[in-house]
Amino acid sequence: MHVRAGRFRLYAAVAAGGFRRYATYRAATAAGVFTNTIFGLILAYTYIALWDERPGLGGYDQAQAVTFVWLGQALFTVMALMGGGFENELMERIRTGDIAVDLYRPADLQAWWLASDLGRALFQLLGRGVLPMAAGALVFDLALPPDPLRWLAFLAAVVLGMLVSFGLRFLVALSAFWTMDGAGVSQIALLAGTFFSGMLLPLNVFPGALGEIARALPWSALLQVPADVFLGERTGLDLVRAYAFQLGWAAVLLSAGRLLQAAATRRVVVQGG
Numbered sequence: 486m487h488v489r490a491g492r493f494r495l496y497a498a499v500a501a502g503g504f505r506r507y508a509t510y511r512a513a514t515a516a517g518v519f520t521n522t523i524f525g526l527i528l529a530y531t532y533i534a535l536w537d538e539r540p541g542l543g544g545y546d547q548a549q550a551v552t553f554v555w556l557g558q559a560l561f562t563v564m565a566l567m568g569g570g571f572e573n574e575l576m577e578r579i580r581t582g583d584i585a586v587d588l589y590r591p592a593d594l595q596a597w598w599l600a601s602d603l604g605r606a607l608f609q610l611l612g613r614g615v616l617p618m619a620a621g622a623l624v625f626d627l628a629l630p631p632d633p634l635r636w637l638a639f640l641a642a643v644v645l646g647m648l649v650s651f652g653l654r655f656l657v658a659l660s661a662f663w664t665m666d667g668a669g670v671s672q673i674a675l676l677a678g679t680f681f682s683g684m685l686l687p688l689n690v691f692p693g694a695l696g697e698i699a700r701a702l703p704w705s706a707l708l709q710v711p712a713d714v715f716l717g718e719r720t721g722l723d724l725v726r727a728y729a730f731q732l733g734w735a736a737v738l739l740s741a742g743r744l745l746q747a748a749a750t751r752r753v754v755v756q757g758g
Contacts, residue, residue: 495592496600503604507612514612517562521617525558529625543689548628549716550687555621556712557684559614563606563643564650564707566678568671571602575658576667588750595742599651606647628716635717638724642711645731649706652738653678659742662749677702683709703734 507514529551536547545553562569575598578584587594621627630636657674661667679685681704688699688709699705710727713719719727 492592492596496596499597499600500604500607503601504608505604507605507608517613518616521558521561521613522620525555525617525621526624528554528557529621543687544718545687545689545716546628548626551621551625552627552629552716553683553687553712555618555625555627556715557708558621559610559618560643560646560708560711561684562609562613564646564682565602565606565654566682566684566707567675570605570651570654571598572654572658572667572671575655576661576671579658579661580666584749585753588753595655595739595746598655599648602651602654603647606650610643630715630717635715638719639711639715642714642727642731645728645735646707646711648735649703649731649738652735652742653703655742656738656745659745659749662752678704678707681705682707683712687712703738706731706734 532550532554533547536542536545536550540547542550561567565572575584578587587597622629630639653674657670658667660670664670681688681699681702683705688696688705690696691699700709710719710731714724714727
């Protein structure tokens with residue numbers, strides 16, 4: 486019991502440290518908010534033009550489509566859709582060999598980086614998520630949830646999306662054990678995440694089999710699923726299915742990460758011996 490409490494306090498402290506670390510970069514945060522807001526304006530007017538030509542595209546009305554744009558800007562850094570999380574630092578530690586020290590520590594490698602990344606994501610949600618969304622609400626008529634329960638349901642979907650995002654990036658980072666530096670795998674993952682998360686266009690717009698495949702991939706749990714919850718497209722049993730989808734992918738990816746971590750540990754032990 487005391488051991489579990491101690492570990493909880495340790496990982497809570499790591500998460501708090503991750504939050505404080507990113508909170509110190511105030512100028513970078515302000516620049517990020519400005520950039521997200523400008524991109525949001527550009528994309529929003531592009532979506533307005535598209536939905537004027539194709540009303541109801543993807544099952545969204547124009548207000549929902551514009552809201553989707555601002556949700557994307559709000560969650561862009563939260564889900565680290567273009568990187569910027571822990572993965573570059575972890576890959577660097579693998580490349581230099583410093584990872585050997587991490588693997589021999591009593592703290593679990595995956596849990597340590599997960600706690601740190603959740604702290605980062607929480608700061609990004611508050612620091613770079615709220616303000617662009619507020620700016621979008623001032624300029625456009627957004628389809629905001631009318632009741633607090635849907636806001637809570639959305640936040641739950643965001644937290645589950647964070648777990649899926651971490652699971653994907655942890656696997657990418659550990660690939661550096663078997664590649665030169667993991668850069669190639671990282672670039673492929675970034676491209677896939679940008680396309681299949683809904684960052685470019687809602688996945689509901691994708692036609693036929695491509696749309697079905699895109700919605701079944703783990704990246705859809707990062708933006709498309711939370712956005713659908715926010716927009717009221719997932720309620721009742723559909724909401725439960727959405728959570729189950731996110732939980733399922735989180736479990737698969739985190740389990741795969743543990744297996745890859747165990748293989749990496751054996752590799753380090755053999756090489757060290």
